[in-house]
Amino acid sequence: MLHRDSVRHEAERRIGRLLIAMTYVSVALLVIGVVLLLAAGVSPLAGGPGLDVASLWAEAVALDPAGFLWLGLIAVIATPICRVVAAAVAYGRADDWVMVAIAAGIVGIIAIGVITAATATV
DSSP states (O other): OHHHHHHHHHHHHHHHHHHHHHHHHHHHHHHHHHHHHHHTTOOTTSOOOOOOGGGHHHHHHTTOHHHHHHHHHHHHHHHHHHHHHHHHHHHHHTTOHHHHHHHHHHHHHHHHHHHHHHHOOO
């Protein structure tokens, strides 16, 4: 039991650092996107650009505000998902297989939602 508690404590510390880092990255990307948007003379209230996943990196390299805004939003959305995945790994290291199954179920439900949204026609 002591081993399991120490593994969980260390995992929670690392997961906390991961969440902090991802939050900083998300905010930085969004701030850069808004600054570039304002520098281009576009109002943030004018409506946003569409998401084109294939061109995100090219847009960011070209200092296009859309690339930074979408990367920031994706990072915000990915942060809690990464937390669940990291928790599943930590539970596995602590041999807590019930919690691994619960975390895997949560990730599975998220994946079903993403796949359903990606394949839906409007």
